[in-house]
Amino acid sequence: MKVLIINGHPKNKGALATLVGEVGTGAVEGGAGVEQIRLAEQDIGYCRFCLKCHGDLDSTIAPCAQDDDMGMILEKVREADGFILASPMSSGHANAYMKTFIERCVWTLGRPTGRALWIKRCPETRLTDKQRYAVTVTTTGAVPAWSKVLCNGSTKEMVELAKRHFNAKVVGKLYVGTLFERGLDEDDIKSAFSMGLGLAGRIKGGGR
Numbered sequence: 001m002k003v004l005i006i007n008g009h010p011k012n013k014g015a016l017a018t019l020v021g022e023v024g025t026g027a028v029e030g031g032a033g034v035e036q037i038r039l040a041e042q043d044i045g046y047c048r049f050c051l052k053c054h055g056d057l058d059s060t061i062a063p064c065a066q067d068d069d070m071g072m073i074l075e076k077v078r079e080a081d082g083f084i085l086a087s088p089m090s091s092g093h094a095n096a097y098m099k100t101f102i103e104r105c106v107w108t109l110g111r112p113t114g115r116a117l118w119i120k121r122c123p124e125t126r127l128t129d130k131q132r133y134a135v136t137v138t139t140t141g142a143v144p145a146w147s148k149v150l151c152n153g154s155t156k157e158m159v160e161l162a163k164r165h166f167n168a169k170v171v172g173k174l175y176v177g178t179l180f181e182r183g184l185d186e187d188d189i190k191s192a193f194s195m196g197l198g199l200a201g202r203i204k205g206g207g208r
Contacts, residue, residue: 001203003027004080005036006073008087008098009139012038015179016139020086022192023137023174023199030200032082039097042069046100053107060126062108070104077109078127082203083134083168084196085158089143093153102161109165125167133202134162135172135195145177171202 005024009016024034045066053062061074077083087098094102110123136158155173162168172195176188 001032001082001200002080003032003034003082003084003199003203004076005034005084005086006098006101007036007038007084008040008095008101009038010040010097015176015184016086016088016137018184019137019139019174019176019188019192020084022189023084023135023196026193026196026198027082027084027200028196029193030197031204032200034084035076037073037076039101042073044068044070044073044097044100044104047103047106051107054112057111057113060129062111062126064104064108070101070108073101074105074108077166078129081130081132082199083132083162083166084137084199085134085162086137087154087158089138089140089152089154094157095154098154099157102157105161105165123164125165127165127167130167131206132162132166132168133199134158134166134168134170135199136162136170136174137192138173138175139179140175140177141180143177145175169202172198 027034045068050065052065056062087094112121114122114124116122136155138154159170162170
């Protein structure tokens with residue numbers, strides 16, 4: 001079992017790094033091999049909207065006009081059985097590193113052959129070889145956890161990435177708020193570990 005961490009935070013220490021580490025440890029305890037990609041350390045350009053990827057209907061990973069690290073990352077996405085998607089919340093949304101990554105995935109991992117209600121040509125996943133599984137981790141400095149029902153664009157955007165582009169069922173979502181005021185506590189750590197263990201279990205059991 002291969003689990004890929006895609007972490008949008010530019011810091012390699014702090015609350016999100018700690019939580020992601022615990023989720024990863026839980027996945028390892030569950031029998032998975034875990035690799036982390038920190039987006040801030042990769043060469044990922046902004047989408048240029050040239051639509052080269054959009055025009056390719058046959059490839060599992062559509063070609064891109066930019067020769068950067070996205071090609072390598074997308075290959076790792078294709079190989080993975082599960083994902084840990086992590087981002088701090090910025091102005092109610094995933095941060096710029098994660099949003100740039102999501103934008104680059106839209107048509108490289110999605111064909112314009114889907115439909116949402118009456119809207120045609122929506123992206124649907126190219127990764128139809130197997131069912132994958134995902135969990136998300138979102139942290140906020142000032143926003144309390146109870147407000148996630150109103151202000152949680154980060155989690156929603158990562159969930160959409162997992163479902164629409166990675167062909168992954170989201171089996172866990174961790175949202176930890178008011179970190180400026182209180183910091184992490186033991187319950188946060190335990191929840192993160194448990195979520196990683198659960199992710200490995202879902203991959204191993206094929207969703208049972």
